[in-house]
Amino acid sequence: DAGITQSPRHKVTETGTPVTLRCHQTENHRYMYWYRQDPGHGLRLIHYSYGVKDTDKGEVSDGYSVSRSKTEDFLLTLESATSSQTSVYFCAISEGTGEAQPQHFGDGTRLSIL
Amino acid sequence: SQQGEEDPQALSIQEGENATMNCSYKTSINNLQWYRQNSGRGLVHLILIRSNEREKHSGRLRVTLDTSKKSSSLLITASRAADTASYFCAAAAGGSYIPTFGRGTSLIVHP
Numbered sequence: 328d329a330g331i332t333q334s335p336r337h338k339v340t341e342t343g344t345p346v347t348l349r350c351h352q353t354e355n356h357r358y359m360y361w362y363r364q365d366p367g368h369g370l371r372l373i374h375y376s377y378g379v380k381d382t383d384k385g386e387v388s389d390g391y392s393v394s395r396s397k398t399e400d401f402l403l404t405l406e407s408a409t410s411s412q413t414s415v416y417f418c419a420i421s422e423g424t425g426e427a428q429p430q431h432f433g434d435g436t437r438l439s440i441l
Numbered sequence: 442s443q444q445g446e447e448d449p450q451a452l453s454i455q456e457g458e459n460a461t462m463n464c465s466y467k468t469s470i471n472n473l474q475w476y477r478q479n480s481g482r483g484l485v486h487l488i489l490i491r492s493n494e495r496e497k498h499s500g501r502l503r504v505t506l507d508t509s510k511k512s513s514s515l516l517i518t519a520s521r522a523a524d525t526a527s528y529f530c531a532a533a534a535g536g537s538y539i540p541t542f543g544r545g546t547s548l549i550v551h552p
Contacts, residue, residue: 331483360539370542372539386541417484426538427531427537429489430474430540434481435481
């Protein structure tokens, strides 16, 4: 299995609080991604990174920010959590080439916002 | 918007039978990938097929791609209870290196 660790694995928090999810990889892959998975919507891209300090928005980026200060770590922050952000969050990594490469996923963070 | 859409949404079969899942996409692609997700786990990459390929095999998995119909199919032969999972297609539009995932097909294989 690809070396991807997500933390925490589960979190319950209240509306309006800040939340940070961490993704750590040991593969030295260039690309890292954050997705959310919700029933009826499948997997949707929130933000992605194509290198240290290089990030871009995905399909559902509103209410989320990211940072990547080191190759191995990609942080997802909910500045002020809302109930609509209750979801399962997945981090993924891939090698960088011209075409889409297979992505390797972590086991997810289940986030509940009350 | 979803680039890939799987059909059917759910599939229930007996062990030993074949399972076929279909994926349709909207725009021209550079490749299409299939993933499996077991309950409570992350997605696992199964097969990548490029736009200039028509068929690809990996063990009991067979993937076909028809670019004229903008569709792909995943066939699992001689299914096992351990194949019970959700299966997703992910299509990368031409020029993009980031695939868009469909909503998945939930497969249940009864022992």
